[in-house]
Amino acid sequence: MKFLHICITCWLAFWLVAPLSAQEGSGGRLSGNLEANGNFFLRDTLIGAAKTPQYDRQIFGSESWLNLNYSNWGFDFALRFDVFNNSNLLNPQGSYTALGIGRWYVHKTVDNFDFSVGYLYDQIGSGIIFRSYEQRALLIDNALVGLRVGYNFGDNLRVKAFSGLQKQQFDLYKSVIAGASIDYFLVGKEGSQFTLAPGAGIVRRTLDDATMNNLVATINTYLADDAFVPTYTAYAMSLYNTLTWGPFTWYAEGAYKTRDNMSNPLVDRVTITGDTIVGKLVQSPGSVFYSSLSFAKSGLGITLEGKRTKNFSFRTRPQEELNRGLMNFLPPMTRVNTYRLTARYMPATQEFGELAFQVDARYAINKHTSVNVNFSNITDLDGNQLYREIYTELLLKKTRKWQFTGGVQFQNYNQEVYFFKPHEPILENITPYFDFLYRFPKRRAVRLEAQYMLTGQDAKGIGYDYGDWLFGLLEISPAAKWTITLSDMYNIGPGKNSPSDANTGEKLSVHFPRFDVFYTHGANRFSLSYVKQVEGVVCTGGVCRIEPAFSGVKFSVNSSF
Amino acid sequence: MKIINYLLFGLLAGLALFSNACEEIPPVINPFTGEPPDTVVDVENQQRQVLIEEFTGVRCVQCPAGSAEIATLLAIHGERLVAVSIHAGDFVYPFPTSQYNFQTQEGDDLYNFLDSPNSFPSAVIDRKLFEGENDLPLGRNQWAGFIEQEKAIDPLIKIAVQPTFNETTRKLDVELKLYPQEIISEPDVRLSVMLTESNIVDIQDTPDGKVTDYKHKHVLRHMLTSYLGDAISESLAPGNVITKNYSFTLPESWNAGEPSLQENEMHVVAFVHLGTTSKEVLQAIEVPMIK
Numbered sequence: 001m002k003f004l005h006i007c008i009t010c011w012l013a014f015w016l017v018a019p020l021s022a023q024e025g026s027g028g029r030l031s032g033n034l035e036a037n038g039n040f041f042l043r044d045t046l047i048g049a050a051k052t053p054q055y056d057r058q059i060f061g062s063e064s065w066l067n068l069n070y071s072n073w074g075f076d077f078a079l080r081f082d083v084f085n086n087s088n089l090l091n092p093q094g095s096y097t098a099l100g101i102g103r104w105y106v107h108k109t110v111d112n113f114d115f116s117v118g119y120l121y122d123q124i125g126s127g128i129i130f131r132s133y134e135q136r137a138l139l140i141d142n143a144l145v146g147l148r149v150g151y152n153f154g155d156n157l158r159v160k161a162f163s164g165l166q167k168q169q170f171d172l173y174k175s176v177i178a179g180a181s182i183d184y185f186l187v188g189k190e191g192s193q194f195t196l197a198p199g200a201g202i203v204r205r206t207l208d209d210a211t212m213n214n215l216v217a218t219i220n221t222y223l224a225d226d227a228f229v230p231t232y233t234a235y236a237m238s239l240y241n242t243l244t245w246g247p248f249t250w251y252a253e254g255a256y257k258t259r260d261n262m263s264n265p266l267v268d269r270v271t272i273t274g275d276t277i278v279g280k281l282v283q284s285p286g287s288v289f290y291s292s293l294s295f296a297k298s299g300l301g302i303t304l305e306g307k308r309t310k311n312f313s314f315r316t317r318p319q320e321e322l323n324r325g326l327m328n329f330l331p332p333m334t335r336v337n338t339y340r341l342t343a344r345y346m347p348a349t350q351e352f353g354e355l356a357f358q359v360d361a362r363y364a365i366n367k368h369t370s371v372n373v374n375f376s377n378i379t380d381l382d383g384n385q386l387y388r389e390i391y392t393e394l395l396l397k398k399t400r401k402w403q404f405t406g407g408v409q410f411q412n413y414n415q416e417v418y419f420f421k422p423h424e425p426i427l428e429n430i431t432p433y434f435d436f437l438y439r440f441p442k443r444r445a446v447r448l449e450a451q452y453m454l455t456g457q458d459a460k461g462i463g464y465d466y467g468d469w470l471f472g473l474l475e476i477s478p479a480a481k482w483t484i485t486l487s488d489m490y491n492i493g494p495g496k497n498s499p500s501d502a503n504t505g506e507k508l509s510v511h512f513p514r515f516d517v518f519y520t521h522g523a524n525r526f527s528l529s530y531v532k533q534v535e536g537v538v539c540t541g542g543v544c545r546i547e548p549a550f551s552g553v554k555f556s557v558n559s560s561f
Numbered sequence: 562m563k564i565i566n567y568l569l570f571g572l573l574a575g576l577a578l579f580s581n582a583c584e585e586i587p588p589v590i591n592p593f594t595g596e597p598p599d600t601v602v603d604v605e606n607q608q609r610q611v612l613i614e615e616f617t618g619v620r621c622v623q624c625p626a627g628s629a630e631i632a633t634l635l636a637i638h639g640e641r642l643v644a645v646s647i648h649a650g651d652f653v654y655p656f657p658t659s660q661y662n663f664q665t666q667e668g669d670d671l672y673n674f675l676d677s678p679n680s681f682p683s684a685v686i687d688r689k690l691f692e693g694e695n696d697l698p699l700g701r702n703q704w705a706g707f708i709e710q711e712k713a714i715d716p717l718i719k720i721a722v723q724p725t726f727n728e729t730t731r732k733l734d735v736e737l738k739l740y741p742q743e744i745i746s747e748p749d750v751r752l753s754v755m756l757t758e759s760n761i762v763d764i765q766d767t768p769d770g771k772v773t774d775y776k777h778k779h780v781l782r783h784m785l786t787s788y789l790g791d792a793i794s795e796s797l798a799p800g801n802v803i804t805k806n807y808s809f810t811l812p813e814s815w816n817a818g819e820p821s822l823q824e825n826e827m828h829v830v831a832f833v834h835l836g837t838t839s840k841e842v843l844q845a846i847e848v849p850m851i852k
């Protein structure tokens with residue numbers, strides 16, 4: 001594998017470096033970007049920022065990506081070099097050190113035919129049956145390493161097919177993935193506002209022998225009632241369509257997966273020693289139905305979405321957990337909140353059973369005033385409440401002078417499912433917020449932000465989870481290139497999980513301050529931050545991932561060229 | 562019409578690519594039938610014995626499922642599986658009503674040394690980084706397969722353990738004999754010796770809430786060696802028998818068992834492992850502290 005990497009490196013280096021001298025004459029184009037993050041870890045046992053290798057002994061961790069793209073002679077080349085030094089991005093509790101070529105590809109178009117080889121990001125439909133993508137914040141990089149070919153039949157019909165293995169950091173999973181899709185685009189007669197974009201796709205995944213042997217060994221520990229004969233290959237297929245008619249856009253997708261071996265963390269199993277435990281390997285077909293309908297006209301925008309998911313965990317091998325080995329992407333059905341407190345409780349998509357609806361309406365009353373209301377509701381397939389949110393927003397602005405945003409968020413959050421805290425009640429939060437931006441001449445500005453999260457209390461009067469929070473932020477842009485931000489998240493009414501006094505056990509109100517300095521010059525952006533960040537347990541389907549508290553200094557660089 | 566032709570072409574191409582006309586030949590499944598596991602054998606006939614180190618904590622809701630999984634695996638593999646439960650990580654802190662604190666310095670050190678698990682329950686099997694894995698800790702759906710894989714290996718070294726416990730002074734003396742079966746030329750080979758305690762009744766969080774009379778098993782209590790293991794400086798070649806001795810006085814709070822009732826709550830766990838970039842365990846053994 002290393003030899004292959006070296007060969008590819010040399011080969012790509014040749015293609016990337018050799019043309020540089022000829023760049024002016026040949027018309028080739030070189031572009032790229034660099035992203036680098038460095039973290040200094042400063043132990044703070046009170047908030048739980050301790051007991052990881054970084055806090056104990058390593059002190060510093062970093063991750064960086066350098067991406068280079070070169071296009072010439074009808075080819076596109078790309079090379080990405082990834083570096084992880086004592087990084088906690090892969091495993092928030094651990095330390096990951098590795099470096100190497102994280103991605104490369106070659107793409108060529110020959111008339112209507114095109115092909116790509118290397119590390120490929122792609123998706124079919126909305127990604128329900130297949131999506132390979134990168135999300136650096138969670139270190140998800142499930143690129144398909146292989147070949148993709150495509151053919152355009154005229155301007156309106158495209159067929160593509162691909163085959164390969166899924167990336168696993170600097171290695172590869174061994175299951176073979178292959179897929180194909182056909183996409184059509186139909187435009188109405190001239191003058192009509194009608195378009196249709198139907199498509200269909202299919203993906204198959206075949207397990208490798210080592211994975212199957214491991215699977216068989218596990219099933220052999222089951223009692224006969226729970227045992228099943230695993231299949232090597234699973235197919236997932238979907239039909240989807242986007243219809244646009246005037247102000248309306250309607251997307252609909254239906255997906256089906258054949259019998260597949262999955263790890264379901266929510267079902268019971270009796271062991272051979274008589275214990276009943278939660279979680280077992282299961283085999284079943286799965287389905288997803290997803291649709292969204294949008295209307296946008298005259299200052300009014302409305303979006304309705306609905307999704308039903310049943311047994312649709314699709315991974316490169318069933319042993320993978322959390323965000324590893326994902327082959328698909330199930331679209332979330334809640335608003336993407338951006339303020340610190342309104343984004344604190346986010347519902348994880350449930351792969352094994354979810355019924356979700358969302359309505360989002362925005363209306364611009366006039367040039368200066370608009371309102372936004374969002375409602376989302378998620379239950380399991382038995383009707384049990386998982387998540388509900390009502391989010392309101394009023395936006396007032398005086399052109400180029402000031403802007404005010406304010407509203408209230410109401411949230412119901414099922415801790416039992418999302419945090420896997422047995423018998424914990426549903427969190428009921430109310431969070432009012434506002435955001436005020438005032439612009440001065442010469443691109444100077446000041447912004448003020450505040451939120452208050454009010455959580456419920458149990459019968460003993462103890463606040464759920466961390467209890468009540470107060471958050472304030474002041475952002476000053478004294479010059480066009482500089483931004484300074486000072487914020488504090490204060491646990492004003494401590495709850496049962498708040499830090500406690502080591503001697504008395506009393507729950508403490510703790511400050512989580514943050515100070516950032518941003519400098520932007522052209523396509524370069526630098527930031528230096530002092531951060532104290534509260535811990536949280538992120539659970540998906542019963543398996544928990546701890547996002548520990550952070551205490552320390554962060555430095556980041558982003559540069560495009 | 563042209564569109565229909567294109568669609569038909571796509572459909573046929575898809576069918577050709579994904580044709581399932583040939584049914585796959587499935588693997589053979591042999592669910593557990595209750596056959597007894599391997600019995601105790603003398604050191605001469607000792608086979609490969611596999612070490613499973615489970616990371617757990619009293620506040621970890623999912624961890625009893627991991628412990629039950631280990632009980633299942635012990636029922637299947639018997640003496641050929643050696644289990645240690647290491648209470649470490651963020652779920653380890655005792656409840657106000659807990660009687661014991663299972664956290665140990667060695668456990669904390671091992672938690673970091675063995676790649677800090679990404680999720681709970683997790684376990685490390687023979688401290689081996691298996692092909693296709695990122696880290697040493699593995700989710701419970703993988704334990705059975707890798708244990709089978711490790712059992713198939715012939716032992717490079719065999720271990721005999723002879724504990725002697727003085728009930729009055731509570732002093733434990735442990736004599737270990739190592740019998741290399743082949744020349745082991747690795748530059749750094751180490752011996753680790755642990756004391757574990759089973760059937761400790763104390764509170765544990767579970768999916769059904771906090772259980773006050775939960776029986777904690779294989780709890781790592783102490784290590785007689787460094788957490789990194791003690792280096793074996795002697796030549797590891799067939800015919801050389803290497804003897805090591807350790808002593809430790811048990812705290813009063815640990816249940817040493819009642820010899821007259823043949824209850825053995827404490828066990829001595831010993832294993833030989835590499836101390837290089839690989840931490841792989843070559844052989845492991847567990848014996849009751851009181852025979």
